[in-house]
Every structure is written in C-alpha cells, then in structure tokens.
Amino acid sequence: MSSRPAPLTRRLARRLLPLGRFAKSQSATLPAFAVAAGDVQTLDDPAAFRSTLFALIAQASRRIVLVALYLQDDDSGRELLDALYAACARQPGLAVDIYVDWHRARRGLIGKAASEGNAAMYRDYAARLGDRVAVYGVPVQNRELFGVLHVKGFVIDDAVLYSGASVNDVYLARHGRYRLDRYHLVRHAGLADSMAGFAQRYLRDSDAVQRLSRSPLPSTRELQPAIRQLRKQLQHAHYQVPRHPLPEHGIAVTPIAGFGRSGNQLNDTLLALLREARQRVVLFTPYFNLPRPVRAVLGQLLRRGCTIDIMVGDKTANDFYIPPTEPFRKIGLLPYLYESNLRRFARPHRTHMLRGQLNLWLWRDGDNSYHLKGLLIDQEVAVVTGNNLNPRAWALDLENALVLRDPSHQLIGQHEAEWAALRRHATRLTDYHTLDNPRRYPLEVRKLLRRLSRVRLDRLINRLL
Known part of the structure; x- marks a missing residue:
C-alpha cells in the first residue's frame, strides 16, 4: 500500500500543520541585495520623511529619480521643485527625473473646480528655470479609473527613500495636518541602480510616456497604441537583482514590481x-x-x-x-x-x-x-x-x-x-x-x-x- 496521503488527508494536514512541513520557503529563493543592517533605517513620521528627503536632495551629486502617484501644485510641491532646481544649479552634472501618473497630473483634485492639474505647474517651472528637471507622465491605462502608476520610491545617488506617500502638503506634514505613511531609508548602490534602471528601462524609454512640461501635450486617445504596448511590457517588467549568495548576517532586500x-x-x-x-x-x-x-x-x-x-x-x-x-x-x-x-x-x-x-x-x-x-x-x-x-x-495599478x-x-x-x-x-x-x-x-x-x-x-x- 502506498504511504502517500490521500488528497483529503493532505488538505486537512495543510490546515493543521505549518506550511514548512510541505514546501521549501519561497521567500528564501528570492534574489536579493545584501544590505548591512546599519544601512536600513525606519523613519519616525512625516516630518522625518520630509527632512530626510530635502537633506538627500541638498547633497545629491549624480542622480535623482523620484517616482510617485503625483507631485502636487501646492506649497510642498513647489518647495520640492525649488530644491531640485537649486540642486541642478549646484551640480551641473546632476540628472533629475520625476515620474508621476499621466491622468492624475492632468486633472484637478476630486471635488474641486476643473483645472489643468499639476502639469500646469511643471510647465511654469520649465518656462522660468529650464528643463533640467524632467517630469514624465506615465499612462499605464487608458483611463484613470482602470489603473494608475502606483510605483513608489525616491532614488538619490546611492540612497533609496521608500514610502507609499506622494508629494503634497498633507503627506509632508505642512500647515498643521499630516497623512501618515511608512518611511524607510536604504543606502545601497546596487539597489539604487536597480530601481533607477527600472524607471528608465520601462518608463522613460516608452513612447507612451510624455514630458509634462511640454505644450501642447498629446491626448490620451492619440497615445492609445503606445499605451497598449507599454501595458504588454509592464506585465513582464522586473527589477534587475543579483542571485549571489547572501552573507550570514546581512539584510536581504528584494525590489519587486507587479502589474495585471x-x-x-x-x-x-x-x-x-x-x-x-x-x-x-x-x-x-x-x-x-x-x-x-x-x-x-x-x-x-x-x-x-x-x-x-x-x-x-x-x-x-x-x-x-x-x-x-x-x-x-x-x-x-x-x-x-x-x-x-x-x-x-x-x-x-x-x-x-x-x-x-x-x-x-x-x-x-x-x-x-x-x-x-x-x-x-x-x-x-x-x-x-x-x-x-x-x-x-x-x-489594475x-x-x-x-x-x-x-x-x-x-x-x-x-x-x-x-x-x-x-x-x-x-x-x-x-x-x-x-x-x-x-x-x-x-x-x-x-x-x-x-x-x-x-x-x-x-x-x-x-x-x-
């Protein structure tokens, strides 16, 4: 008689016993960057997130890549753009790319009067200060209702500042109110390269992705063939992560993307x-x-x-x-x-x-x-x-x-x-x-x-x- 348990017995055992008895840990097989524990920091609150962000920008020398749902036309959004343009003036070789959702950038706030959205602010800054700060609109779907760019992460030189927050007054705790998120700072060159490379490879190089400072912008309808192609690419998009063995006492950090x-x-x-x-x-x-x-x-x-x-x-x-x-x-x-x-x-x-x-x-x-x-x-x-x-x-997102x-x-x-x-x-x-x-x-x-x-x-x- 076979010793293999019957399907019903196996299902019952899986409910009652730890999964480790049946399968090797899938997380242990994830490729990852080995990061020293001292290079991983959990920030306390929105104020710490804001101060860390602006401190990193002030020290930036090579690259700044910011990815968020939106960068709002308000005091915090303008303060961030001012800081980015000032960093470019200090460092002629500094490259600055910002990626936001295409649909979200071109409409006003829900419940408010119709407007050109945040894109009008980006055009104004580019007209006054030049195009050193590139703001890209990413349309992952034809309509905002059916999906948006919800990737997060700020890469500044070799640091990754990660939060679910976007950029506006309430996320950065201005004017007496805040919207609480989680905030983590990871200093690792390989991780920063991987996240910056993802943005360039899958977002900036796509025909669907447009510089929002330009005028006139194409309509979403005109971009539909390119958006379809972008969606196909994003379904297979992934971060470049090594498969090297990890040191015994390191933190394994794996960036992962998902779409569809x-x-x-x-x-x-x-x-x-x-x-x-x-x-x-x-x-x-x-x-x-x-x-x-x-x-x-x-x-x-x-x-x-x-x-x-x-x-x-x-x-x-x-x-x-x-x-x-x-x-x-x-x-x-x-x-x-x-x-x-x-x-x-x-x-x-x-x-x-x-x-x-x-x-x-x-x-x-x-x-x-x-x-x-x-x-x-x-x-x-x-x-x-x-x-x-x-x-x-x-x-969808x-x-x-x-x-x-x-x-x-x-x-x-x-x-x-x-x-x-x-x-x-x-x-x-x-x-x-x-x-x-x-x-x-x-x-x-x-x-x-x-x-x-x-x-x-x-x-x-x-x-x-």
Missing part, C-alpha cells in the same frame, strides 16, 4: 510570504477591501493558530471622509463602504477576536489621515510598499514593493518601535459591534448604500477601489 491580473510577481510573492507565516502577521492597509486570495490566506493562518493584527484607518481618518458639518458629496461614501467591508470581515471572525488571535485596530489622530500599507511577518520579513492590498492594486528579509533578527527593534508608535493612536476592536451601526450613518450615506446594495453595484465598486 495574472502572472503578477508582486501578488504571488505577497501570497507566498503570507502562507509561510508561522506565528504572527501584521497587515497595514488604508482602505479595508482585501482581495479574495488575501482573505483566504488569512483565514487559513487563523485556523493554523497564527496571530494576525490588521491596522486600518478609522473612517474619519480616510482621505475622502466628509464631516457632517460640510455639504455631502458622493465621494464621501467611500469611507463608509470600507467600514462596511471591515464589519463583514470581523463578524464571522468574532471568536478569533474575542480570544485575541485576530486583532483589528482603528487608527485615528484628530483630523489627520492614515495611509499605511505593508506587512510584518514573524520576526524575519517586512514588506514596505505603496500597494493598498485591495482589488485595484491586485489587478502598476505597483512595487521592497521585501526585507532579516533571518538574524537585526531589524526587530526598528519594526517593534514602529508598531508601538502606531498603536498609540489606535483602538483595538473588541467586537464588530464596536464599529458604528450603519443605521446611524448620515441619511445621504444610508440612501446611497441601499441603492448600491439593491443592484449589487457595491460589489463592482469594491473591485475598482
């Missing part, structure tokens, strides 16, 4: 890292709308006995929250949709919540907002990313992340300090009833939720958010 519903390396890696968890997972997301594969893996981890902490922003800490004292707009429905998603997730897991195995945290600090993303897994893996861990990021593997546990102090600081402004839910009852939502919100639910449009909206 299938064959998405970033999605596959995130799922593999979660499946390998043995004891503990900490998950950050600003908008609670987890993709189905992520929800399924979290359920498996709970059944295996892992402890899971999920931190999200309170609905009042959402970018789109509209206080009851202000006129309601339909965009203000989104925070309530996310809270409804959280309630639906928490309800079937109330037993796990009661015994402390599943901890749901709501972050709130005055009128500031929450924008954290990423993972902490056991005491060995950290994922820093701009990926919101939602269906949109999973299938161009995303990236840095995976930090620390088998010798040299970064534990940094991770635990970050986690403790975040919990100072967070409340742990004891039960799903702790969340606001939908019956107490504002009247306009209740009406919209009923309409959407009646025709199941809430499910479609969740897939696009």
Whole structure:
C-alpha cells in the first residue's frame, strides 16, 4: 500500500500543520541585495520623511529619480521643485527625473473646480528655470479609473527613500495636518541602480510616456497604441537583482514590481510570504477591501493558530471622509463602504477576536489621515510598499514593493518601535459591534448604500477601489 496521503488527508494536514512541513520557503529563493543592517533605517513620521528627503536632495551629486502617484501644485510641491532646481544649479552634472501618473497630473483634485492639474505647474517651472528637471507622465491605462502608476520610491545617488506617500502638503506634514505613511531609508548602490534602471528601462524609454512640461501635450486617445504596448511590457517588467549568495548576517532586500491580473510577481510573492507565516502577521492597509486570495490566506493562518493584527484607518481618518458639518458629496461614501467591508470581515471572525488571535485596530489622530500599507511577518520579513492590498492594486495599478528579509533578527527593534508608535493612536476592536451601526450613518450615506446594495453595484465598486 502506498504511504502517500490521500488528497483529503493532505488538505486537512495543510490546515493543521505549518506550511514548512510541505514546501521549501519561497521567500528564501528570492534574489536579493545584501544590505548591512546599519544601512536600513525606519523613519519616525512625516516630518522625518520630509527632512530626510530635502537633506538627500541638498547633497545629491549624480542622480535623482523620484517616482510617485503625483507631485502636487501646492506649497510642498513647489518647495520640492525649488530644491531640485537649486540642486541642478549646484551640480551641473546632476540628472533629475520625476515620474508621476499621466491622468492624475492632468486633472484637478476630486471635488474641486476643473483645472489643468499639476502639469500646469511643471510647465511654469520649465518656462522660468529650464528643463533640467524632467517630469514624465506615465499612462499605464487608458483611463484613470482602470489603473494608475502606483510605483513608489525616491532614488538619490546611492540612497533609496521608500514610502507609499506622494508629494503634497498633507503627506509632508505642512500647515498643521499630516497623512501618515511608512518611511524607510536604504543606502545601497546596487539597489539604487536597480530601481533607477527600472524607471528608465520601462518608463522613460516608452513612447507612451510624455514630458509634462511640454505644450501642447498629446491626448490620451492619440497615445492609445503606445499605451497598449507599454501595458504588454509592464506585465513582464522586473527589477534587475543579483542571485549571489547572501552573507550570514546581512539584510536581504528584494525590489519587486507587479502589474495585471495574472502572472503578477508582486501578488504571488505577497501570497507566498503570507502562507509561510508561522506565528504572527501584521497587515497595514488604508482602505479595508482585501482581495479574495488575501482573505483566504488569512483565514487559513487563523485556523493554523497564527496571530494576525490588521491596522486600518478609522473612517474619519480616510482621505475622502466628509464631516457632517460640510455639504455631502458622493465621494464621501467611500469611507463608509470600507467600514462596511471591515464589519463583514470581523463578524464571522468574532471568536478569533474575542480570544485575541485576530486583532483589528482603528487608527485615528484628530483630523489627520492614515495611509499605511505593508506587512510584518514573524520576526524575519517586512514588506514596505505603496500597494493598498485591495482589488485595484491586485489587478489594475502598476505597483512595487521592497521585501526585507532579516533571518538574524537585526531589524526587530526598528519594526517593534514602529508598531508601538502606531498603536498609540489606535483602538483595538473588541467586537464588530464596536464599529458604528450603519443605521446611524448620515441619511445621504444610508440612501446611497441601499441603492448600491439593491443592484449589487457595491460589489463592482469594491473591485475598482
């Protein structure tokens, strides 16, 4: 008789036993840069992020490559451009490239009057100060609704400053308010080369990518053939990472990109890292709308006995929250949709919540907002990313992340300090009833939720958010 377990037995064993009994760790096979622990720094807050960014720019001598969703036409955006042009004046050989989303750069803010968007500021600076600072618009899809450039990372000489933040007043904590993200500084020439090379190879060299300081700009319709070609290239885009053996006490840092519903390396890696968890997972997301594969893996981890902490922003800490004292707009429905998603997730897991195995945290600090993303897994893996861990990021946006593997546990102090600081402004839910009852939502919100639910449009909206 064969000793091989039957399929049902194997599935049951996989639920009850650690995954390591069945498969070699996939994360251990990731190519990576070996970085000294002293060259990895977790920054405390938006003020530290801002001061580090401007200090690096002031010292730059060779290259600056900034990739973000947007660089806003406000005080912080103009301060950044001023600093970049000043750096160019000091260093004639300095090359400065900025990549932002094409659609986001050419429209005004949601809920505000129509405008030319941030591109008008880029044109103004180029007209006054020259074109040494190149700002590129990247259209990863034909419409913003169906996907944007969501890659993050600032490369300045041989330093990588990574955050999910873009550039505007609230991200850089100006004028008394802030939008909280995570902030990491990694000093490593190879990693910086890889991330700068990715931007040049897949973004700058594409016919779809345009200098936003130029006028007139082509229409998106004119760019559609080039955008289709760009999408094909991005589905196979990857960072150049060595496959050299890592030193025993180094930090393994792997940059990973992902785009599209299938064959998405970033999605596959995130799922593999979660499946390998043995004891503990900490998950950050600003908008609670987890993709189905992520929800399924979290359920498996709970059944295996892992402890899971999920931190999200309170609905009042959402970018789109509209206080009851202000006129309601339909965009203000989104925070309530996310809270409804959280309630639906928490309800079937109330037993796990009661015994402390599943901890749901709501972050709130005055009128500031929450924008954290990423993972902490056991005491060995950290994922820093701009990926919101939602269906949109999973299938539509161009995303990236840095995976930090620390088998010798040299970064534990940094991770635990970050986690403790975040919990100072967070409340742990004891039960799903702790969340606001939908019956107490504002009247306009209740009406919209009923309409959407009646025709199941809430499910479609969740897939696009």
